[in-house]
Amino acid sequence: MSLPDPSFLLARAPVVPVVTVPSVTAGVKLAQALVEGGLPLIEVTLRTPVALEAMAAIAAEVPDAIVGAGTVTRPELIQKSIDAGARFLVSPGCPPALAEALAEAPVPVMPGCATATEAMTLHAMGFPVLKLFPAESAGGVALIKSLAGPLPDLRFCPTGGIGPANVGSYLAQPNILAVGGSWVAPGEAVTMGDWEQIAALAKAASKLHRAAFPL
Numbered sequence: 001m002s003l004p005d006p007s008f009l010l011a012r013a014p015v016v017p018v019v020t021v022p023s024v025t026a027g028v029k030l031a032q033a034l035v036e037g038g039l040p041l042i043e044v045t046l047r048t049p050v051a052l053e054a055m056a057a058i059a060a061e062v063p064d065a066i067v068g069a070g071t072v073t074r075p076e077l078i079q080k081s082i083d084a085g086a087r088f089l090v091s092p093g094c095p096p097a098l099a100e101a102l103a104e105a106p107v108p109v110m111p112g113c114a115t116a117t118e119a120m121t122l123h124a125m126g127f128p129v130l131k132l133f134p135a136e137s138a139g140g141v142a143l144i145k146s147l148a149g150p151l152p153d154l155r156f157c158p159t160g161g162i163g164p165a166n167v168g169s170y171l172a173q174p175n176i177l178a179v180g181g182s183w184v185a186p187g188e189a190v191t192m193g194d195w196e197q198i199a200a201l202a203k204a205a206s207k208l209h210r211a212a213f214p215l
C-alpha cells in the first residue's frame with residue numbers, strides 16, 4: 001500500500017521551518033518572512049492555542065506558503081488540522097492508534113520514528129517518508145547512515161537539534177530529503193517581530209545543497 005507521498009512537497013525546499021506561533025498575526029508575518037526568504041513549507045506546531053487559527057490565516061493570506069501541522073499527537077487533531085488548511089501532517093512519534101489514523105489522512109504525512117523497528121513498522125504501513133525525531137539525540141547522521149543499509153527505500157526528514165552547524169552533514173545524506181528545524185524562526189525574533197532576521201535566516205537555509213535533490 002502506498003500513501004500520499006510528501007516528497008513532491010519536500011522538493012520545494014531543503015529546510016522545513018518548525019514554528020510555534022504566539023498569535024495569529026505573528027503567524028502570518030512569520031510565514032510571509034519565511035516565504036520571502038525562500039522557505040515555502042512551514043510546519044506550524046499544534047503547541048499553542050492559536051495554532052489552528054494561525055494555520056488557517058496563513059493558508060488564506062500567504063498564498064505561496066505551504067502550511068502543515070506539526071505536533072500531531074492525537075487522531076482528533078488530524079481532521080482539525082486539515083480543516084484549518086494543513087497540506088501535510090507531522091508527528092513527533094507514532095503510537096499504533098495514531099499511525100492507523102494518519103494512514104487514512106488524505107494529505108501527505110511524515111510520522112515520527114526514532115528506531116529501526118519504528119521505521120520498519122511505519123514503512124510497512126506505507127509511509128514513504130518519515131520524520132526522525134529527536135534526530136540529534138536519537139543518533140543523528142550516524143543513525144541515518146546505519147538505517148540506509150537495511151532500509152534502502154526509506155527517506156527521512158530529521159528534526160530535533162539541527163541547526164547551522166550540523167545541517168550540512170544531514171543534507172549530504174542521500175536518504176534525507178529535507179530537514180526540519182526551529183533555528184530559522186527563533187522564538188525571540190518572533191516575539192520581537194524581527195521579520196528581517198527571519199527572512200535572512202530562511203534565505204541562507206534555502207540555499208543549502210541536498211544530496212537527495214541535485215540542484
Ligand SMILES: O=C(O)C(=O)C[C@H](O)[C@H](O)COP(=O)(O)O
Pocket residue numbers: 018045070071072090091092133159160161162180181182183
Ligand atoms: O513539535 C513537534 O512536533 C516536534 O516534533 C518537535 C519539533 O520538531 C522540534 O522541537 C524542532 O526541533 P528543534 O529544531 O531542535 O527546535
